[in-house]
Structures are given as structure tokens and as C-alpha cells.
Amino acid sequence: MRITTKLFHGPNIYANVPIVLITIKVLSAQPEVLIETCKEIEKLLPNYVDENISKILTPYTHFGMLMSNFAFNLINKNKGLLTSYGAKESSDAILSWVEFDTPEVTLKAIELFFNIFLPLLQKKQLSSAAIDQAIVNYAEFAKKYSNYDYELLSGSKSLDIPSFKFMTNSLYRQYGWGKNSRVFRGSSPMEDSYHGVFVSMDKVASKELLKSIGMPVVKDVVIQSREQLQKAAETIGYPCVVKPIRGAQAIGISVNILSFDELQNAFDHAKQSSFGNNPIMIEENINGYAHRIHVVRGKFFVSIKKMPPILIGNGISTIQSLIEEINIQRMDVRKNPDSLKQIQINDELIVYLKKFHLTLQSILSDNQEFQLSTTFTYGVHGASIENTTNITHPDIIHMAEAIAKVTHIDMLAIDYITSDISKSFHEIKSAICEYNHTPGLGSLKVLGASLYTPLEVARTFIGDEVGRIPIFLVLVENSHLGKIDTWFINNIKESSVGYMCGDKVAVGRFVLNTYESQGWDSAKMLL
Template sequence: MASGSSPAGFHHGLSQPDQALTIRLAHCPAGADWTPVDHWLSAKLGLPIQPRSGSGGSTDDAAETIWRILQLAAELQRAARLPVFEPGRVLSRMPDESMPGAWLFTVAVPQLDHMPAPSLHAVYNAATALILGLAGDPASFAEPERLYAEVESQVLQPLRQALPLGKSSIHLLRTAHELDMPWRHLGNGLFQLGWGRHSHRVRHSKSESDSSLGVDAAQHKYVAAEWLRQFGLPAPTHTLLAEEGQAMQAAAAIGWPVVVKPADRDRGEGVTVGVESEESLRAAFQHASRFSKQVLVERMVPGTCHRLLVVRGRVLYAVRRHPIGVEGDGRSTIAERIQVANARRMALPAWNRPPPYPADDLARQELDRAGLTLDSILAPGAWAPLRRIESTDWGGVDEDFSTTLHPDNAAIAIQAAELFGLDIAGVDIISPDITHPWHENGAVINEVNSSPLLGASQSSLDSLPALMARLVPGDGRIPIEAVAGGDDALRVARARQRYWADRGLACYVASHALTEDPSGHAVPMAAQGLFARCTALLMNKHVDAIVMAVQTDELLETGLPVDRLNRVERVAGKVAAWNAGAITQAAGETEKTLALLLAHSSPLHSRA
């Protein structure tokens, strides 16, 4: 990965920064029947093909081929958790004179900052090969498991290694995209939402304003429980151990049954519940020790774990977290229901499959605890548990209690998030009944998660617009204008700066050579050029508005730093030529520069 690389710009009207690629189609399937191809893409990859805009139902084999390549390449990037939400567009096409029947397409596609070019090219090469193969012989892809394995090893894994992003990021950024909120990758999985004063930075589901001390405390269950208790909130009773020999004494003091868990892991890793004997305690301790050097032996609290998502002082949803299980139909055995459930999951692309429904010894133990076996037939609507608890490794089922959550339980979740200084917190409450107050039924706050997984359930997905609204004002945008032309461009830009100042906004002016603050003072910057100076201002939380004085044709090379301009004004004079970061004596591309600005502006507020 190149160090110090410049952010990507907006060139071709996409809502994401873009770049131009050339895709060579060595051949196009003449008279292809796209119906089975599209059916396969939808059924096997979960990719419903959108109609080609402007086609009017006409047939064009080359255009139909490239359109599917673009959609598939975007889907493969999303499968690798990369936030690519539009396929791009065709800019031009021409016959390849070196080979009869071949075509060269120039396409504009989304570009993520810090994505190595070879990784991006590999995606489009893979998408091209797959679409051509499907169009030539769709029947040969009827059994896709081998293809899934090849895509996983040759495309998705290299993409994740090139740009490792958390599972929450793509859901957050998809919500921002749907809300028309600008965002940008700042590197290492850190994203900025919005611009200037309205900007907010997140990584996975961590917020830039989270307390680092609180995050550290929340990640250690023993410390977190001590904080909760001292703050007057209900917390588990437990003992922190480093040696197995101490476990029996701890369990006897606490009282059976107990829970054994690693002290500093989450997602249910290494947890054993319902431990009631010395033999099972030793096994549980050894299991937890594989995840951490410190192990907790904890009094088991009656009830079920509930996850409450708290964002800046408000509970956005509450769900009861049931362990993975199968629902009866009154006819089939539990073993048959497991087979049906796993068949549904196997129909999904390999990278989208949840963990399989188990029929192992642990599942038999849980069924036995419920008075069932794999041969039992459940009544319709009845559930058979296959694990004791929900976890990331095993999966589970969420039952929404957002509308029936007792206010007292919501209150302690909010207090817990505030105690640890967390903007976004997943507060887990173990309660027999979350609709009743904690102080009446012995419920406790089991964990406070500083980086809760977002988008893993429908309740979580539904909460994301409200989450974004609490982090970023409105759509996160600030006014950004451009004044293009010769020497007068800077003078007019300063006049527009005063216009915004009269309205109480801290407006900055940027040109290729200078940056000025709202008082008209020069702001020294290491950044050179209009694009870099404007990008720097977009990261500055003191900036309420920006006016760009466009006096060179630099933006033809870099693209715009934003996807949209509120206003464009042309003044007298031609822009100067900008060549590889330097101004030359030659006249620049004035009309092309103006056209680029106008293509990204509001037509109601532009003066050409």
C-alpha cells in the first residue's frame, strides 16, 4: 500500500469518490439469454440485477455484459465488507482494434481511499470472468460450492486483508449512504461521517468521543462490575481467578450453580453457564483459560440476557437474546427441522451463511435438559434449544422488547453507558422479565460493550437511522461553494465568505495557493493545492462553510473533494494550467473545469 497517498476525488457524478478503469472484453456473448444468468446471480449470490438505465428494453450484448460486471464487482466488494454502494457507470466504449469482436470499456467505479489498486483490479477481473462464464454456459454453475471456495480464497480474503474493516462499518456506512450523508475512509478502518463542524469519526461501532479509560474498564468484566457496583448499579457477584485450584473455593463461597467466563473477552467466547459440579467446573475453567489468563467464577443469575443499545443517552432498541434453536411444525422431528434450517442456510452464498444449526453432544444435552431428543416432534410454534446461551460462534434468535422495556431498566442502561463515557454502548442485562423493574426481580447488568456489533439483527438494522441522527446533525453537510475564473475569483470568494459570516457561519476560503480563516487571516498548511486544502478543511470541526476559489484546472486531475456544491459562480478570466502539482504559464482548461463544477452543483444556485 502506498504511503501518503492522496484521497480520491469526485469526477463522474457518483455519490462516492471514483476512478476510471478500462475493462477489456475479449468476446461478448452474441444473443445471450440473460434470464438464467440473472436468476443465478439472484439465487446463488443474492444479487438482484437492476435494469440498465437508458436501455429502453433494447438488446446490446456488450452493454448488458459490462453492466452485470459492474454490479457483480460491487457486490463482491460488499461481501468483503467494503462499503461500495453503487456499481458505477460506463463512460465510453470502443472496439479493440487488436482483436476482432473485442471491446474496450472505460468505466467510472467507486474508489475507497487506501485501497491498493491491484486488489481493486482483481475484483473486476474476477467479476468479468464470472459473468462471461455464466453467459456462455449458465448450467455449468448449477452447483456453486467450488466457486464459492474460489471466490472466498482468491477475491474476498485478499480484499479483507488489503482493507480490514469491522462488521459494523458497512451497516453504518450503508445507512449514511441512504441518508445522503457524506463519509470518507481515513485509513485503518476509521471513517469520517459528515463535513467540518458536523463531522464525526467512527471505527467499527466506536465513537471518537468515547472515553479511552471507560473503554478499557468496560472490556474487563471484573473491573466493569466494580465500577457498576460503586456507582450503585446492579452487577454480578464473582471472583477473579488465575489458577484452576482456586475455582472450587470460589464456587463454594459464591453458591452453586455458577457461570465461568474469561475476564476480558466478549461475544460469549469461552463462557459456560449452569456449572453445578467439581468436574464440570474444571472443564469450564479450562475452556475459559483458552481465551484469557484471567477467569471469572460468577454467581448464576436467573433469567435471560437482553441487549440494550444505548446511543448518547437514549435506548434505541432492546432484544431478548435466545440461544440458537429450531421451531416445530407438528410433523417433523427436531433432527429433520435442523436439516431443513441448515438447507436454507446452505442456499446462501458461503460468505453470508450464519453458523450451522448444531446436532452435536452439546445440542443433545440442551434438548435433554428440556425433556426432548433429536427424535422429538415439536408442536407448531414450540422451540427446541440447541445451546444454553447465545454467542457469536453459535448464533441465536433475537426477540424485540423495545416497546415493552421497563423504564427503570432503560434508565440503568443509560447510566451504565454514561458511567463508562460511551457514545455507543451495548448494555447486557440478565433479567427474568425485562418488562419489570430490575430492583424487583434481581436483574443485573452483565456487561457493558464499548463496541457492540451493529446490523446483526433486524432490530439493530432498524435502529441505525436513529443512531446516525444522534451522532451527526442532519445530513452532516455544510455549505460548499466554488468561484471559478481568473484573479477576480479570490475577490468574489472573499465576498461570499462575508455573506456566510453575516449569517453566523465560520466560513473559510481555499484556493490552490492559500487558505484563509473567517477573519481573513492566512492559515499555514502543509497541504498543497486546492483539493488538499479543501480536504483538510472538511476534517476541521471549526469549519461551518467553505468557498473554493478555483483559479487553476487542478480539479480536472484530482476530481472534486466533495460530491456536491451548493453554488457555482463564474467570474472573468481563464483558469491557469495545473500540471502534476505545479502551475504553468499556459492557459488551463477553463470550460472543462467549469463543466465539472456545474455537473456537481445545484442548478438553482449556479451562475455560469
């Protein structure tokens, strides 16, 4: 079997989307052997192969369709948003194709299929464990190229808004064409202020900004070394919070610290985190739940309450068993890093349990409730979430919109700690923990499709002004290209009109350097 691949970066004779074309020359395998192996694949991988895929196909087309269908489903189960795949026979080969957003991800899925299929074709044994591990390894590989703009991209497809990578191998994506387009990095548009974003990444600077405009924040001390802990504890008091001044996803953060021993351990934990080379902030601890407040294009959009998971004992199961039961229930959303995550069983959890004189092998009494962790991020510890948009106090809404206005961040997320978001920070002790640009949007999907569908998220975040521009195709014989080019030069003078003619690309009278690119790559320059 001889296998070659070719990339089509734009509309082509097989599909109107970018594809990987796989040409398969079957040199020796008999049709019945191919079909037997295909059926074995279908039994081994029922979650990655659609049912009845072979109903009206010849043996060779069945094989080609199985390959492309497997790759298609594998990618989409790992936050892909592909819409096209297929297969057909040519005179001497099987032609299969699979859409790609990132070529490496589709090529890796195709490679995985053949790594499973070819040994089976040769009657070699492959264990289910080996296949499962290969799929897990693929998922880890795909994460490197993950669509952090998954919700926007999904919604844009529903709205028929075209999109493509703004730059090769980057996280920047353009939605729409030409003057009707916007460019995002994840959920952050290019309109975001550089200075606003820069300040948001520094917890000390961002807190100073919040203080300067009269927003509610907690008392803090910034220290460099362990020797400064005692004075910091005297200044802040207990309980307190320890965090690196730079970071994300609550990495290195410890909360509800009640003693100096715990404070020392928390300082070491923060220093050992990936952000630990920076100074460490010691903050006053506020009791309550964290609420993620989204402000979109200057307007309050949603508030989400994040609640650490709660174990309910039965008098029989250990804490570890109860956690494992919850994690099994969450298996369906494991592929979405912004959804209900797995509860991590790690050293941090063990230390937390010790505070309550518990271990992983402790047994909670029947109906006894135990809250796992007080860390306020839902991502790290697998917390659940609740929509609190309709009960958010007007003062909090005004606060959020004011921060967005001052920072000039178009897509802003604010982490706000309060025991009751329906009450103003003037009524009960509450505070802003931090604010961020490029917020994850997966939690909006978890709240319920009826409230925040990808289409609704995209319409809100991208905006109604984004879409297509008029495009006209003129077909002429090659001998007339010169005349057409001359006509374009004489008649297209406005910088709002672009054209391609042969290997020439221009906007008005300004000719672009195409760097030997052609076809779709040249068209993207104009769009």
C-alpha cells in the same frame, strides 16, 4: 484483452462519488462472442446481474456494463452501500466504473468477474461449484474490510449526510463536513471517554465500577489456575458461569455449569479461547434471558431480549436435521453478522447436548421443544430477538442511563440478565452481565424496518447537528491564480474559513502541508 484500472478518490467526470475506472481494450474478441459470453454469465450468476441489462446497449457497452453491474451487486450483497456504476465506449476502449468505499473490495470484485469471464470467453469449462467457492472466498475477503458502521452509513445516505474514511485504511469514518461533523469508529463516536472505554474492556474493573455506584451485579471470583477451581466452586456454588475477563461475543464463555467436572471443562474452554491468556472469572449463574440495552447520547433508546433458538421435534428428524432446516431459513441474513446467525454445529454444542443425554442423531418426539444452549449471546448460537423497549421497568432505564453518565460512553450497550424485564431488580433477582462500547447495531434492523430503519438509527446516533457546510467554487484562468491567492490571504483571516487555491490549502492564515496531494484529497483536509 488489455485491462487497466485507475482510482478517482472524489467527484469526477463519471460520477460524483469515488470510483474505480476500468479501461478495457478488446483486442481480438468479436462482438457476437462477447455477447454469447455475457449471456452465459447472466445464466450462471442471476443473483449478481440485473435483468434486462442489455436492452439498449451495444455489444461492447453491454460487456462493460455487465462487469460493473456484477461488481456493484457482489459488493452490496456483502454489506456494501454503493450507489453508482456504469459503462460507455470511447474511441478505442470500453470504459467501466464502479464506486468504492474501500478500494481493495471493489478491485477484488472486478478481479473476480474477469476470473470467471475470461475462461468462458476462451471456451474453458468452469463448474458451478468452483464459481460458488470463488464467491464464498470473496465474501471472506470482504469481511476484512466490512462496514461495522453499516447501519449508520446506510442511514446517513438516506439523510444526505456526506461521509468518508477519516483516515486511510482505518475503521474511523467522518459523517458531515467541518464543524458540522462527527467521527465514529463503528458505532462509537470520538466523544467516548478513553477511561470509560478502557474500563469497559476489563470485566473485573468494569464490575468493580458497577459495584461502586450501587448497580446490580452477581458474585464472582477471579482465578489464574485450575488448582483454584475447587475453592472458587465452594465460594460461588452451582450453577455458575465461567468467562475470560477480556473478550467479546461470548467467546470462551460457559454458563449453567452444574458440576465440578463441567467446571473443569469450562475453565479449559475459556483458557483455550483467544482471550484465555488472561485470568478467568467464575460467576454466580442467574436464570433468565439476556437483554441488550442501548443508551444513546445519555438517553435510553431500546432494549432487546435475546432468546436461544428452540428446536421443535416431529418424531422423525434428528437434532442435526432440525438445526439444518432452521439454518436454511436463515440463509437470507447470512451476510449480516449482526442478524439471525446460523446455528453452529460444533464441539460446544455436542457437549451441551450430552448434558441432556442427547446427540446430534437423537430424535425429538412430536412437538417436543428443546432449547439450544443457555449462552446469553445471540451472535454465537443463532438466537432470535424480541423488542422489549416498551415494557422495560423504569428502574432499569434509570440504571442504564446512570451507567452511561458515569462512564461517559456516548453509545453504550448493557447486557442485563432477568427473567422479566418489566420488573425491577429490587423485585426479582437480576444483574448486569457487562457493558460495552461500540455496540453492533444489526439487531435493530432485525427487529423490523417499521421500528428501526437505518434512517432512524442514523438520526438517533449521529444527531441532527451533523451535515454539510457551505462550499463555493470560483473558476478563474490559471494566470489569475496568484491574484486570487493574494485576495484570500488579505481577506480570509478567520480560522472558521478554509480555502484551496492551486496547490495551496489553508484554514484562515494557517497553511496546511498537503504532502503532494491534490484535488479531492486536499479538499478532505479542509472538510
